[in-house]
Amino acid sequence: xxxxxxxxxxxxxxxxxxxxxxxxxxxxxxDGKCAxxxxxxxxxxxxxxxxxxxxxxxxPGFVDLHVHAPQYSYRGLGMDLELLDWLDTxxxxxxxxxxxxxxxxxxxxxxxxxxxxxATTRASIFATxxxxxxxxxxxxLEAAGLSCYVGKVNMDRNSPDSYRETxxxxxxxxxxxxxESSDFAHVKPIITPRFVPSCTDGLMRELGKxxxxxxxxxxxHLSENLSEIEWVKELAPDSRGYADAYDRFGLFGNAGSCVMxxxxxxxxxxxxxxxxxxxxxxxSPQSNMNIRSGIAPMRRFLDEGIKCGLxxxxxxxxxxxxxxxxxxxxxxxxxxxxxxxxxxxxxxxPEAFYLATKGGGEFFGKVGSFEEGxxxxxxxxDDSMARTNLQLNISQRLERTMYLGHAGFIKAKFVAGRRLF
Ligand code: GUN
Ligand code: FE
Numbered sequence: 001x002x003x004x005x006x007x008x009x010x011x012x013x014x015x016x017x018x019x020x021x022x023x024x025x026x027x028x029x030x031d032g033k034c035a036x037x038x039x040x041x042x043x044x045x046x047x048x049x050x051x052x053x054x055x056x057x058x059x060p061g062f063v064d065l066h067v068h069a070p071q072y073s074y075r076g077l078g079m080d081l082e083l084l085d086w087l088d089t090x091x092x093x094x095x096x097x098x099x100x101x102x103x104x105x106x107x108x109x110x111x112x113x114x115x116x117x118x119a120t121t122r123a124s125i126f127a128t129x130x131x132x133x134x135x136x137x138x139x140x141l142e143a144a145g146l147s148c149y150v151g152k153v154n155m156d157r158n159s160p161d162s163y164r165e166t167x168x169x170x171x172x173x174x175x176x177x178x179x180e181s182s183d184f185a186h187v188k189p190i191i192t193p194r195f196v197p198s199c200t201d202g203l204m205r206e207l208g209k210x211x212x213x214x215x216x217x218x219x220x221h222l223s224e225n226l227s228e229i230e231w232v233k234e235l236a237p238d239s240r241g242y243a244d245a246y247d248r249f250g251l252f253g254n255a256g257s258c259v260m261x262x263x264x265x266x267x268x269x270x271x272x273x274x275x276x277x278x279x280x281x282x283x284s285p286q287s288n289m290n291i292r293s294g295i296a297p298m299r300r301f302l303d304e305g306i307k308c309g310l311x312x313x314x315x316x317x318x319x320x321x322x323x324x325x326x327x328x329x330x331x332x333x334x335x336x337x338x339x340x341x342x343x344x345x346x347x348x349x350p351e352a353f354y355l356a357t358k359g360g361g362e363f364f365g366k367v368g369s370f371e372e373g374x375x376x377x378x379x380x381x382d383d384s385m386a387r388t389n390l391q392l393n394i395s396q397r398l399e400r401t402m403y404l405g406h407a408g409f410i411k412a413k414f415v416a417g418r419r420l421f
Contacts, residue, residue, distance in 0.1 A: 061121025309360020
């Protein structure tokens, strides 16, 4: 891979309190990694190709820590339902159709095409229970140049016959899928028990063993909805709580990295366990509004040092635009402060920018920043598309772009030094 520099108005987060913003500067890529940000290109980089994005904002790629690829087709439908009814009436019948690999291939082309054009460079993705369709999704993401985790979903209870595996089938198909997906360079498998109501203890135990033996990351859902939480108490009477229903099977950051979507209604001891295990929260504010789940205590998570990132959770969320997830996170945290707990300050813009880039990026390693040694994930944003007569400084332009921007603003995208467009 050739080394190069990108020139433009550069913004990235090192820490949550304030983004680093440098106008008319260079971010250098050496061997797919950042080699620093400079206002004048140092002597040792003289002669490398400079890609000129004059007047464009250059940020790290955005990270979507939780998204359901087969739900992309029905974004914005059924939005009057709560989680469990929404799963039964809309989600399970649609995901069942992915048994047909051709159907899946056509649907995934739309998802992958749009994801490629979006601000997202990294995503942790749920597919369906079907091995062939999941491999097809991975193939398409790899061809698009994106770096993602993809999970074949495991489900052996509480869904229709047409969309349920036996525990034995689920384990066998998962192992076949893992063996078949080992050739992708940038798209990697992640163990994906859908959530406790969908997986028997026996299946969870086997998935914990597979994750441990193969050192694989794990993703699932945790404490999203009040009826769901009551149901988990009935379904897992021997566990100490929802988090423990994963933890007792080694599916809670015991063996490797783990990301749990939502985490809205967490007990103190569960938050403590997340911290101990380095489990990531995938905060999905738009989904939490759409299906009326609630508001996650993000200020508390940040104060207590829990690892956190942002997520679209399409199709609970109706948009894969991570600029929107960022501003939604700020907005719901204001409602949390106003309506639930005035001692928990709302998220600030710099904090939300950090979460959407470096916060979630950590799930993928050194990702989400332009600090030296970070993988070179970057986008070039044309904020002149949001017209104004004001003369704004670079940090004002960044904030405004997050509120007003969408995929149409994104003029170039790099993942680990590879240029996608
Ligand atoms: N819990 C279990 N499955 C799902 C899903 O598909 N979406 C959301 N938001 N929550 C879930
Ligand atoms: Fe989800």
